[in-house]
Structure formats: structure tokens, C-alpha cells
Amino acid sequence: MKDVRRLLYVVVCAVFFIGLYILSDFYAGEAVGKYAGEISSGNSKLTSNEKVTMDGLSLENQIGSYVSTVSRQEIRLSFLGDITFEGDQLERYYDSSTESFDFTNSFKYITKYLKASNFVAADFEAVMAGPDEDYENVFDQYGTAGFLYNVPEVAAENMKAAGISLLQTANEHAGDFGIDGVKSTLSYLDSVGIKAAGTQKSANDKRYTIASVSSIKIGFVAYSNNLNMELDEDNAYAVNSLDNYDENKIKQMCNDVRAARRDGAEFVVAMVYAGEVYNTEPDDSQKSLFNSLFEAGADIVIGTEPYAMQPIEVRDLTDTDGTAKKGIAIYSLGTFLGSETYGSAGIDNDIGAILDVVVNKEGNKKAKISGIRLTPTCITYTEDDVFVLPAAEVKNNKDSFSDVADETVMERINAACDEIIPGLLEETGLQGSYSGNTYVVNF
Template sequence: MKDVKRLLYVVVCAVFFIGFYILSDFYAGEAVGKYADEISSGNSKLTSNDKVTMDSLSLENQIKNHATGSSPQDICLSFVGDITFEGDQLERYYDASSEKFDFTNSFKYIHRYLKSSDFAAANFEAVLAGPDENYDSVQDQYGTAGFLYNIPEIAAENMKAAGISMVQTANEHAGDFGIDGVKSTLDFLENAGLKSVGTGKTEKNERYTIASAGGLKIGYVAYTNDLNVPLDTEDAYAVNSLDNYDETKIQQMCADIQAARQAGAEFVTAMVYAGDVYSTEPDDSQKALFDALFEAGADIVIGTEPYALQPIEIRDLKDSDGTEKKGIAIYSLGTFLGSETYGSSGVDNDISAVFDVIIHKEGTKKARITGFRLTPTCITYTDEDVFVLPAMEVKENASAFSDVADDTVMERIQAACDEIIPGLIKDTGLTGEYSDGRYVVNF
């Protein structure tokens, strides 16, 4: 009797599972028929190359993926201009008792703006060549003698701690200490946790860098138009150089932009060290170069070298699939940190900005640039420090900065906030307003 019951139990289970399989197969066919168009066009998860696992199907991961894929978010890419550590800075930030440098105070008022970004990039206009052993004094082992910029390696750690994520190393001073200087600079930057773009240790190194910001892959390509000290011919690969707007080199930079895109970059930023020194307007060569970079597929183009701010442009672009989008350029971000003071060159070379590009991402839609922010900055001196002040914050709360901002500094602060920064968008047709120390412009 027990055997009969057991057999009956097995038969019932078998019938149940066979029926379940038939029903599942039927409804699967119904689903394929219903979504046939979507599947054939490649828009369905059924045609995805992503591997489906039990872990990926868990309720926790499904909720997480849904939230990540559908929740709107704004991603902030930040840029600052030239960072240099010159004589007055080396003198102020050297501790004779410990025989060490520390540039932390240079960023003490501005670091919160950099750290609030998803990814911040700067032009590091110097070389980390290590101490010059020809001198006994640590203070003499570094400096800018003969217009050769060898900076204490602690500067890399200080920049990283201030909120900078990556530095452009293709600029006028990249070749100051030859191929060894290029390589040691990259080593020190890497040890400090900083990414770099524009120079390489070997010919096999890619001429672009891809970074992740807020879940987006951002490609960076950087070139310099000038070199203070050209590298030997066999080492020329180490610095991305345009060689005074050489057409072949411009084409190479454009090819690098396309290569970054092919490597998976969803946005591509081109960084260019070019332009006339102390000029507040781009020249024709700059304009033609920027046109070529946008034509090659750049979404953002950032200029440095003139040591002064130059205008912003908004570009109407199209994606490879014909989708309309906005591009953005600033011809020069000027000097973010250095030893030059207002009046020494006849331009506002003490005024710069933190330039935030805002990228909006929502669900499966293509991310797009929706606006930008400018945090006006002013290089300021005291007997002990050379540092960057957030100009609008100082203007709105002058009493909190009374120990570092005298009447002369406040005049510069006023000029930055009321004239210089708003003037950067005068030909864009856009308007902005200040909020939390930043000049905000939305498209």
C-alpha cells in the first residue's frame, strides 16, 4: 500500500512540473512575440551582453539598479587654471626646523569648493624632478632658477588633499628637466593618488586618460602648444605637443579624442595649453584649434596659458546618432595659484575661477550638459602666506576675512565678482546669478 502511495506521489509531482514547464514555455513565447520589435532593435535586456546571474536577479540588486538607472542626478566636473609654486611661495612654505615644505595653506579657503566636485582637474605648470643634489640646502634644491620649474614633491600630496583629482602635465614646463623629469613627475603624482594627462613614460602609453565621475566615464586629452625646453627627438613622445599649431599634431590630438570615445568615454574633455600670454581674448589660432577639437568629438574644451581669464562659449553639437547636445569651452582659465600679483602685467592675472560643468544624467537617457558654475577666485598675499580666496564668499562675509582681506584685496574681490566673472558670458546670450559663492548659469 505504501508503495502505491509513493508511486502516486511521484506521478502527481511529475505532472505538476511538466505542466509548469509547458505553461512557462507558452508565456515565454507570448512575451517574445509581444516584444519582438524591441528585441530585434537591440533595446531589450534579452539581447544584452550583460551576464545574468542569480546575484544580479536578487531583490536587493534589482532595487539598487533601478534606483541608479532611473534617479536623476547632476554630475559636477570641475576645472581650475594654472597651478604654480614659485619663489614667494617656496619661501613662505619652507620650515627651516624640519627642512620641509608644505603648501597646505595655499588651498585652505578654497578646498571646500574643489571637494564638492565629482572630479576636479587642474593644469600643474611645473615638474617634480626631485631634489637637486648639487645643493646642500633643501631650500636651494628646488625652485624656478633659469625659468626651470622644479617643485617639491609634497606639492602633489597637497593638491590631492585640497580636492584635485587629476592634473594636466602637458604645458610649457613639462620638458624643463628632460625625460627624467617627465617620468619622475608622473611617479610622484601617482604616489600621491593623482591622475594625470598629457605626458607618458613610454611610447606605448595612451595619449588620453579615462576617469569615472558620478558613474560616467570621462575621457581627458591634453596637449601643449609650447615647450620651454624641448625634449630630445627620441624622447618627444613623452609630451603631447602641438608644436606651434602644427597641422599634423592637431590631427593627432583630434584622433586621440576619438580614441578616448572608442575606449568607452561618454564625455570627452580636451585640455589645451595655448594662447598669447596676458591676453584677455583668444586669437585666431586658438579659435581654429577649438573648432577642430569640437569637430573631432570633444564635449568640453578647457584652455590655459594666457595667465588671464578668456571668454566662455556654448556650442550646439550633435552626437554620432544625430542627437542634439550642448558643448562648452573656456579659452583660458588663467592662473589659479601662483606668485604673480595684480598690476605686474597690466591684466587681472590674480583673478581666476573654479569652473564647474554640470552634466545631467537620468535613467537610460544620454547624459547632457545643462549648465555651469563659476566660483570667482583671487590670489592673495600676506607676509606668511600666498593663497586662493573664494571671492564671492569673501564679499558676502567680509568680516570673517578681515585678517587677510584689506581694502586693496576687497577692491580685487569686488572686481572679480561684479565685472570679470559675469563678463565671461557676455557673448553667450546667457544670464546667471550668484548662489552659495558661485555664479550659476543654466541652459
């Protein structure tokens, strides 16, 4: 019986090694065929002194090499303007029976657009400092009293659920509740999985954030030109501030752009909270700052603060290897969500946009911008809600929105789609057109 087992064992081993030999011979033949031209010229790995291994000739590794060389991926980076939660919003989304807030309805019409993107970044113009213990009622523990913006923590969950990936935390209200407000805001955002750029918990923290988006590393550098409340000298590190276009602070921001690149960022986004409120054109200081950021290596520069849309620019840039590439600038994305309404002065501060930057990457080549998309948005009120409407969708499907879009709202919707969004490209020489509910511009 033992002899039979030994014989069976020998037969199995023989079959295994014979199969291995045949398989190896097959792959060797395939490799010789593939490199035949190189063998005749003496350049093949098979005729060189370089060691050839089965790993190098394996079908799996050859396929991997092929994919890395010719594969193509496209990602969509999306940017929003200012997000605030002010008195009118707190009143509508406060439940006195549970003493709690829920801002979910603010995003109910726009979430599908955000979730269609690979990565969404916005400016969060407030802090989450926790309930103010000076007030007994929960409703009074948050709000904008004294022009200090303290938002209920649940807003972080609501923004994450809506599809927001990163928030710029360096803006006018970043220091409203001191260093404790900065740190608690970062903690609340981190707890729900939202990244932040522009503020730090420690002086040793990097002043930029790197996120991996579909295997492409994107660096985010965010600064505010001014603060409503200055931090004391010991805690000044916590908020990236330009101190009213201070030359040294601009150099620091530019150095952070370079540092993010050195740290592996294939793309660098600079986010700037700067500009005159309600201006629809950038001033000379904004333009100079944007130029400096592009010279430092930024690929995309996003502006907020003016609460109104300002023009887009498409820059012709040169990459570090000397190849040509495109850069995108928008001086202000306006307000995405807040209590802004169309005022008597005729400022379009209720109109914003989702700016999509389309990035393509082929094989091992560097990623490049191939186009932009603009989805116009409009802040809209009802007795119970304050929310963001996708303007072109409403225009194209008026009957579906008849309960929230009366004649006045439709006037704003039409202005957003037909005037404001196309007007952002007037100086670029580029032409765009609507595809569905989005204004498409290809380079």
C-alpha cells in the same frame, strides 16, 4: 531515535519546498499581471520562444531594470587654471628647522569648494624632478632658477589633500628637466593618487587618460602648444606637444579625442595650453584649434597659458546618434595658484575661477551637460602666506576675512565678482546669477 531524526528531516524539506512553490507561484502571478497586455498581443516573453527563467522574473532583477531605466544622477566636473609654486611661495612655506616645505595653507580657504565636486582637474605648470644635487641646501634644490620650474614633491600631497583629482602635465614647463623630470613627476603624482594627462613614461602608453566619475567614464586629452625646453627626438613621445599649432600635431590631438571615445569615454575633455600671455581674448589660432577639437568629438575644451581669464562659449553640438547636446569651451581659466599679482598694466592675472560643468545622466540615456557654475577666485598675499581666496564668499562675509582682505584686496574681490566673471558670458547670450558664493548658469 534515528526514525525521529529522519521524520524531522522530511518535515523540514517538505516545508522548504512548499514555501518555494508558493513563492514561485507568487512571482509568476506578478509577472503575468505585468505582461498581460503583451501576452494578449503575442509579444510577451511568456508567450515567445525565448526562455524565461526565475532570474529574469526575480524582484531584484526587476528593480535593477527599473533603476537603470529611470534613475537620474548628477555629477560636477570642476576645472582650475594654472597651478605653480614659485619663489615667493617657496620662501613662505619653507621650514628651515626641518628643511622641508608644506603648501597646505595655499588651499586653506578653497578646499571646501574643491571637495564639493565629484572630480577636479587643473594645469600643473611645473615638474617634480627631485632635489637638485648641485645644491647642499634643500631650499636651493627647488625653485625657478633659469626659468626651469622644479617643485618640491610634497606639493603633490598638498594638492591631493585640497581635492584635486587630475593634473594636466603637458604645458610650457613639462620638459624643463628632460625625460627624467617627466617620469618622476608622473611617479610622484601616482603615489598620492592624482591622475595625469598629457605626458607619458613610455612610447607605448596611451596619449589620453580615462577616469570613472560616479560610473561615467570621462576621457582627458591634454596638449601644450609649446615647450620651454624641447625633449630630444628619442623622448619626444613623453610630452603631448602641438609644436606651435603644427597641422599634423593638431590632427594627432583630434585623433586622441576620437580614440578616448572609442575606448569607452562617454565624455571627452580636451585640455589645451595655448594662447598669448596676458591676452584677455583668444586669437584666431586658439579659435581654430577649439573648433577642430569639437569637430573631433570633444565635449569640453579647457584652455590655459594666458594667465588671464578669457571668454566662455556654449556650443550646440550633435551627438553620434544624431541628438542635440551642449559643449563647453573656455579659452583660458587664468591662474588658480601662483605668485601672480595685479600688475600696473591692469592685467587681472590674480583672478581665476573654479569652473563647474554640471552633467546629468538619466537611466541608460547618454549623459548631457545641463549647466555651468563659476566660483571666482583671487590669489592673495600676506607676509607669511600666498593663498587662494573664494572671492564671492569674501565679498559676502567681509568681517570673517578682515585679517587677510584689506581695502586693496576687496577691490580685487569686487572686480572678480562683479565684472570679470559675468563678463566671461557676454558673447553667449546666457544669463547667470549668484547663488550663495557661486555664479550659476543653467541651460
